[in-house]
Amino acid sequence: MMAYLAQRVLQSLGVLWAVTVITFALLYLLPADPARLVAGRSATPEVVERVRHELGLDRPILQRYLGYLGGVLQGDLGRSYLQKIQVSELLASRLVPTLELTLAGVLFELLLGIPAGILAALRRGGWLDQGIMLLSFAGVAAPQFALGLLLLYVLAYKLALFPLGGYGGWEHLVLPALALGLAGGGWYARIMRSSMLEVLSQDYVRTARAKGLAGPVVVYKHALRNALLPIVAMIGTDLGTFMGGVVVVESVFGWPGIGQLTWQAIQTVDIPVILGAVTFTALFIVLANLLADLVYPLLDPRVQYR
Amino acid sequence: MNRWILALALSFTLLAQAQSPGGSLTVSFKDDISTLDPAIGYDWQNWSIIKAIFGGLMDYEPGTTKLVPHFAQGYSIAKDGKSYTFKLRKGIKFQNGREMVAADVKYSLERMLNPKTQSPGAGFYTGITGVADYVAGKAKEVSGIQIPDPYTVRILLDKPDASFLHKMALNFSFIVPKEAVEKAGADFGHNPVGAGAFKLKEWKLGQQVVLERNPDYFQKGLPYLDTLVFLVGQDPNVAFLKLQRGEVDILGDGIPPAKFVDVMKDPKLKQQVVVGNQLMTGYVTLNTQIKPLDNPKVRQALNLAINKERIVRLINNRAVPAVQVLPPGMPGYDPSYKGYPYDPAKAKQLLKEAGFPNGFSTVLYANNTDPNPRIAQAIQQDLAQIGVKAELKTQAQSTVIQAGGTKGQAPMIWSGGMAWIDDYPDPNDFYWPILSCASAVPGGWNWAWYCNPTLDRRAEAADAMVQPGQEAARAKAYQGIFAEVMKDAPWIPIFHEKRYLMHSPKVGGSDAILVDPIHTPVNYAYLYVKR
Numbered sequence: 001m002m003a004y005l006a007q008r009v010l011q012s013l014g015v016l017w018a019v020t021v022i023t024f025a026l027l028y029l030l031p032a033d034p035a036r037l038v039a040g041r042s043a044t045p046e047v048v049e050r051v052r053h054e055l056g057l058d059r060p061i062l063q064r065y066l067g068y069l070g071g072v073l074q075g076d077l078g079r080s081y082l083q084k085i086q087v088s089e090l091l092a093s094r095l096v097p098t099l100e101l102t103l104a105g106v107l108f109e110l111l112l113g114i115p116a117g118i119l120a121a122l123r124r125g126g127w128l129d130q131g132i133m134l135l136s137f138a139g140v141a142a143p144q145f146a147l148g149l150l151l152l153y154v155l156a157y158k159l160a161l162f163p164l165g166g167y168g169g170w171e172h173l174v175l176p177a178l179a180l181g182l183a184g185g186g187w188y189a190r191i192m193r194s195s196m197l198e199v200l201s202q203d204y205v206r207t208a209r210a211k212g213l214a215g216p217v218v219v220y221k222h223a224l225r226n227a228l229l230p231i232v233a234m235i236g237t238d239l240g241t242f243m244g245g246v247v248v249v250e251s252v253f254g255w256p257g258i259g260q261l262t263w264q265a266i267q268t269v270d271i272p273v274i275l276g277a278v279t280f281t282a283l284f285i286v287l288a289n290l291l292a293d294l295v296y297p298l299l300d301p302r303v304q305y306r
Numbered sequence: 307m308n309r310w311i312l313a314l315a316l317s318f319t320l321l322a323q324a325q326s327p328g329g330s331l332t333v334s335f336k337d338d339i340s341t342l343d344p345a346i347g348y349d350w351q352n353w354s355i356i357k358a359i360f361g362g363l364m365d366y367e368p369g370t371t372k373l374v375p376h377f378a379q380g381y382s383i384a385k386d387g388k389s390y391t392f393k394l395r396k397g398i399k400f401q402n403g404r405e406m407v408a409a410d411v412k413y414s415l416e417r418m419l420n421p422k423t424q425s426p427g428a429g430f431y432t433g434i435t436g437v438a439d440y441v442a443g444k445a446k447e448v449s450g451i452q453i454p455d456p457y458t459v460r461i462l463l464d465k466p467d468a469s470f471l472h473k474m475a476l477n478f479s480f481i482v483p484k485e486a487v488e489k490a491g492a493d494f495g496h497n498p499v500g501a502g503a504f505k506l507k508e509w510k511l512g513q514q515v516v517l518e519r520n521p522d523y524f525q526k527g528l529p530y531l532d533t534l535v536f537l538v539g540q541d542p543n544v545a546f547l548k549l550q551r552g553e554v555d556i557l558g559d560g561i562p563p564a565k566f567v568d569v570m571k572d573p574k575l576k577q578q579v580v581v582g583n584q585l586m587t588g589y590v591t592l593n594t595q596i597k598p599l600d601n602p603k604v605r606q607a608l609n610l611a612i613n614k615e616r617i618v619r620l621i622n623n624r625a626v627p628a629v630q631v632l633p634p635g636m637p638g639y640d641p642s643y644k645g646y647p648y649d650p651a652k653a654k655q656l657l658k659e660a661g662f663p664n665g666f667s668t669v670l671y672a673n674n675t676d677p678n679p680r681i682a683q684a685i686q687q688d689l690a691q692i693g694v695k696a697e698l699k700t701q702a703q704s705t706v707i708q709a710g711g712t713k714g715q716a717p718m719i720w721s722g723g724m725a726w727i728d729d730y731p732d733p734n735d736f737y738w739p740i741l742s743c744a745s746a747v748p749g750g751w752n753w754a755w756y757c758n759p760t761l762d763r764r765a766e767a768a769d770a771m772v773q774p775g776q777e778a779a780r781a782k783a784y785q786g787i788f789a790e791v792m793k794d795a796p797w798i799p800i801f802h803e804k805r806y807l808m809h810s811p812k813v814g815g816s817d818a819i820l821v822d823p824i825h826t827p828v829n830y831a832y833l834y835v836k837r
Contacts, residue, residue: 036711040348040426041751042729042739043773048749050421050441082340084424085493093511149543157547164553165544166537167513251336254539255387256512264338269704302402 012286019282034269078272098257102242104145108181117192136186139279148179148252165254195227236292240285329835334545335558338538341495344420344480345425350826356477358830364475369818371731387466394457399522400483401505408453413482427478435462457559466770472730503529504830522624532835555810581820582805585728590798591753596717598703605655605795610644611692628799631788638733638784653692665693671716673723674700682720710753723826735782754796
């Protein structure tokens with residue numbers, strides 16, 4: 001187990017390192033000159049050169065990369081070109097809202113997706129199954145922007161049940177999390193349904209039924225635990241990607257998450273912020289996947305790491 | 307009798323109601339506020355907030371483009387136009403309680419000019435004597451900024467600059483207290499301390515900025531509001547709903563495009579919209595160094611080919627068609643100038659004379675945010691009418707800016723979303739940065755790569771007309787310069803955008819204040835809550 005863990009951690013570090021290399025290279029290749037954008041439109045070429053020097057952009061790329069990597073290893077992500085404050089401070093201010101939205105979003109996905117998937121599997125081919133599958137497809141296919149605006153318009157503006165976006169207590173969290181849940185829940189329902197169907201056709205389920213166990217006991221005690229395995233992997237992925245920010249949902253609901261920060265940084269070519277946000281996101285994706293791997297054996301004793 | 311008293315009382319309450327102090331208003335923005343450091347802020351969103359917290363030696367009469375002394379009590383200009391002496395008002399207090407003195411003016415300017423500050427506005431002040439040595443590290447101070455006594459600042463210029471007073475009203479020259487800057491270190495942009503009408507109360511990164519009234523503000527009775535709240539990260543469509551519900555009072559990003567027609571049709575909502583001019587020109591640059599656009603006849607032909615009325619209709623008439631470089635409201639704008647009317651037949655004729663009877667192929671760059679690709683398509687269609695095949699390249703703003711500043715790269719660029727809105731209301735801001743020889747350099751904003759040394763000399767001569775009383779002659783001089791520019795046709799002027807400010811019914815303030823040409827979107831110090 002420990003050997004496996006060590007191997008996985010090493011792999012993860014390798015992935016993180018590769019992410020910094022690739023992001024750095026891509027930003028270097030970008031056909032836009034951050035020094036010019038910082039220097040402003042009134043700047044003479046000499047001023048631009050001085051700003052380039054101040055930002056350290058006149059150094060060779062390898063030197064710049066090593067400087068960045070050295071900083072990251074010491075927890076220093078550099079300073080935003082535009083806002084002039086530490087990138088870590090910018091990320092920190094977005095951390096809690098992002099974490100809240102991530103957890104609430106995954107929770108809604110599970111609350112909507114898993115019961116729907118089980119129900120659809122148990123009523124396979126019936127109108128309930130077809131209805132659920134249709135709805136889940138609509139949830140997945142609907143543009144999040146339109147879905148979010150619709151939720152806001154009906155539940156917040158017309159019915160005044162929730163605030164019109166913004167960050168605050170749980171009442172602010174419900175609608176953006178629901179928007180994520182409706183979209184992602186569709187996937188969960190589909191995966192859950194097929195996974196459940198597969199498990200229900202297994203011999204041990206038939207045996208349980210043959211023993212004369214009641215339907216619900218068979219489903220929840222014997223089948224569900226095994227059927228959940230693919231869902232765990234999905235949760236891991238979602239936790240990671242949501243922590244990277246859900247740009248559309250965050251913008252519609254005015255949620256101060258990492259996605260908004262990253263999106264604005266990309267538009268203004270604020271390289272330290274982009275690099276910081278990408279590294280941070282990669283860290284979470286790697287961590288969440290690692291976590292999912294570690295949860296597997298708890299759910300399924302047959303899975304063992306050596 | 308009673309009726310009279312009632313009427314009198316009523317009129318008094320109306321008067322009092324008009325500008326009764328107190329209350330709070332909320333402004334919504336989509337983007338986060340990047341900085342409130344006056345030396346750094348360079349977009350209209352942080353400008354208006356910076357102008358609420360800080361101030362400079364000069365300002366403008368509210369709602370106009372007329373310069374007036376602000377923290378300066380008055381000023382005098384030397385005969386040769388190369389020396390400005392400002393007398394500072396006594397008793398002006400920074401928000402940390404200390405009185406402002408002349409040394410603060412010198413400190414603030416030198417801080418902004420210091421390359422370490424990376425001020426995007428430093429380029430405006432390179433004409434001050436001694437800046438070059440200071441910036442190069444050869445001098446510890448700027449020799450041309452002198453403080454003969456604690457309430458006097460004298461600034462020497464290398465050559466006369468009629469727009470210099472405007473530059474002293476620009477945020478980059480706003481006055482900051484040294485001790486507060488040093489205390490905040492690099493984060494002064496998030497811990498601003500100025501001497502303006504409002505002071506920072508609270509800043510939640512990515513969520514909101516709250517300003518409160520500065521009780522020590524030197525203009526008695528101002529500001530009217532107790533608090534001013536800026537909500538950031540607000541989707542314009544949601545902000546529009548919030549406005550209708552009374553949770554937002556001013557739409558900082560304007561009316562969402564999808565709602566514009568509905569709002570203007572609705573008699574009630576229309577009441578909440580104020581329309582104003584903007585000192586802005588949107589244009590297509592014709593790169594004068596790339597064949598066949600190096601031929602003035604070709605450039606004139608392209609000017610005749612564009613149906614600007616149709617483009618204006620594409621954006622719901624939120625602009626007026628442009629025929630010249632300067633926008634209406636700018637000194638030197640010529641209301642009688644006709645320019646190049648839409649005339650495809652004549653355009654074809656000119657192309658034929660220039661040796662391109664069958665047209666030619668070229669490339670048109672544009673910013674990829676709506677409505678710019680649609681506008682670029684309209685231009686592309688108009689050009690096709692005269693046989694010019696323009697390939698569209700719609701790209702991210704920073705990429706287009708980069709292409710424009712690269713020699714020989716972009717034959718044509720639609721400037722929408724990028725250029726040009728005035729920095730200050732003087733015609734030379736539409737000449738030196740975008741049409742002069744000095745700006746036709748790599749990394750510059752003269753995307754037409756237009757260079758006419760004769761006009762440079764004429765502009766220099768016009769900028770030497772600095773004395774009061776010479777304004778009209780100088781405006782006339784610039785009118786002539788821009789008429790010559792249009793003969794060479796390095797641009798196709800397309801339109802001048804109008805501004806549409808939408809507010810809640812409780813927002814009080816004259817229309818001029820609500821679409822202030824300087825304090826965009828709004829001059830917050832003069833806003834009040836209707837009761």
